[in-house]
């Protein structure tokens with residue numbers, strides 16, 4: 342589409358949602374004013390006075406993760422205090438990270454017609470979904486983001502169903518990140534006195550995976566909207582690859598009113614604790630609220646892998662954590678019910694975890 346072509350407010354949802362242009366397409370029309378649908382209530386916009394520049398989440402060199410108890414301690418402390426940390430020297434080759442980002446750019450660079458083959462209405466499978474915002478049917482204001490979400494079942498299914506433009510790069514990134522996930526979970530579990538991770542425990546911690554690719558295009562009035570609203574992830578752990586633009590903010594648990602930027606660090610991966618791990622650890626590891634701001638001058642991409650329990654797992658505080666008489670803070674719940682609850686509503690901070698509280 343020609344960069345100067347205007348899209349009226351009236352046509353926006355048809356253009357963005359139904360025709361599959363997404364906010365990327367809207368941004369590329371050269372639009373100068375944010376459409377009303379994207380204007381967030383003031384309390385949902387991130388006011389920069391709430392950002393604490395002197396604080397930052399830990400950056401942990403995990404090259405000696407299994408041998409050096411200090412590394413294990415740093416990981417567990419970060420998961421308790423911040424719920425977020427970055428890892429470097431993780432063993433995933435830099436080319437694999439670059440290829441995953443390239444794969445992401447290639448997918449979003451496709452014509453709308455091609456991307457729209459994977460929309461809710463057109464996708465041949467629920468495991469492959471292209472969309473925009475988080476949950477447009479449930480949201481009062483839309484988020485300035487397009488995404489492709491891929492639930493991993495098997496390499497064969499991915500070969501058959503995932504878009505060719507991004508499939509190989511994303512699969513490789515998923516494969517290469519698996520060893521890192523296992524190491525991190527082993528360390529985090531040991532601190533909870535879970536010393537043996539057999540097959541059923543491994544399924545409970547990492548039995549299913551979803552990889553998303555996110556595109557946050559240049560936004561005409563970034564201060565009026567959000568890239569992603571306040572939420573915590575429903576995962577056990579999230580492994581997030583971001584490009585060099587920045588814009589992800591994390592709530593500071595020790596000063597509830599403050600937010601901390603997660604700066605891009607070349608070659609690093611951001612790790613965050615998700616709700617499932619908060620629940621299983623009975624609140625010891627924190628699934629922390631985070632959000633992404635919109636950007637007025639640069640396009641941003643990110644690639645989170647959500648490492649999850651399997652949908653039919655029952656999750657609740659682990660017996661090893663409660664063994665000393667600690668009171669459970671959460672109920673036992675079917676993981677797929679938990680996820681359904683999360684996706685039924687707009688992003689709303691920590692409300693999903695409250696659903697599991699006793």
Ligand SMILES: O=C(O)CCC(=O)C(=O)O
Nearest residue numbers: 555569583589633643645
């Ligand atoms: O884009 C990012 O940095 C974070 C995205 C995110 O929080 C999510 O997809 O759950």
Ligand SMILES: [Fe+2]
Nearest residue numbers: 572573574631
């Ligand atoms: Fe998230």
